[in-house]
Amino acid sequence: MSQHPARKISNFYIDKFETIDYNVNCSVNIKGGCMSFGDLIRESRVGKKIGLREFARMVGISPAFVSQMEKGEFKPPGEDTIRRMAQVLGFDEDYLLAQAKKISSDIKEIITENITDGSKVPEFLRLAKEKSLTPEDWNKLIQQLKDGK
Numbered sequence: 001m002s003q004h005p006a007r008k009i010s011n012f013y014i015d016k017f018e019t020i021d022y023n024v025n026c027s028v029n030i031k032g033g034c035m036s037f038g039d040l041i042r043e044s045r046v047g048k049k050i051g052l053r054e055f056a057r058m059v060g061i062s063p064a065f066v067s068q069m070e071k072g073e074f075k076p077p078g079e080d081t082i083r084r085m086a087q088v089l090g091f092d093e094d095y096l097l098a099q100a101k102k103i104s105s106d107i108k109e110i111i112t113e114n115i116t117d118g119s120k121v122p123e124f125l126r127l128a129k130e131k132s133l134t135p136e137d138w139n140k141l142i143q144q145l146k147d148g149k
Helices: 037-047 052-059 063-070 079-087 095-097 105-113 122-129 134-144
Strands: 006-009 010-017
Touching: 037 063, 037 079, 052 063, 052 079, 079 095
Parallel strands: none
Antiparallel strands: 006 010
16 A cells, blocks of 8 residues: 555546556647647647636636646546637647547447448448548548539
């Protein structure tokens, strides 16, 4: 048993010397370095000269949560909160959700409603990943669908 005090987070006791790191998955910033979701939010917020408390008020969450999330101590918030963050910071909502390793609920619905026995949706998505489609490739596919081809 630890000799130093522990703090309770949710239903888990965390040693004050341990670190909970939700920054394992990272985005790539313009400089080519690794940037966590919290880092991305903090850098964007500071770049727009929005204080932590003001940002929390604008998004509808507590300043303590914002601080801990930016430091990687808490996981990213839910979809609605991330959407509000995207609006405040000027990000595309789907992009910011993806940086939090989340998928928009409407996309989940589209996928789950269209997966039937023998469905090609999962095959299409896996093939797209395997082929490492570029943004240009995706744009071509989207245009073909719009054109009805």
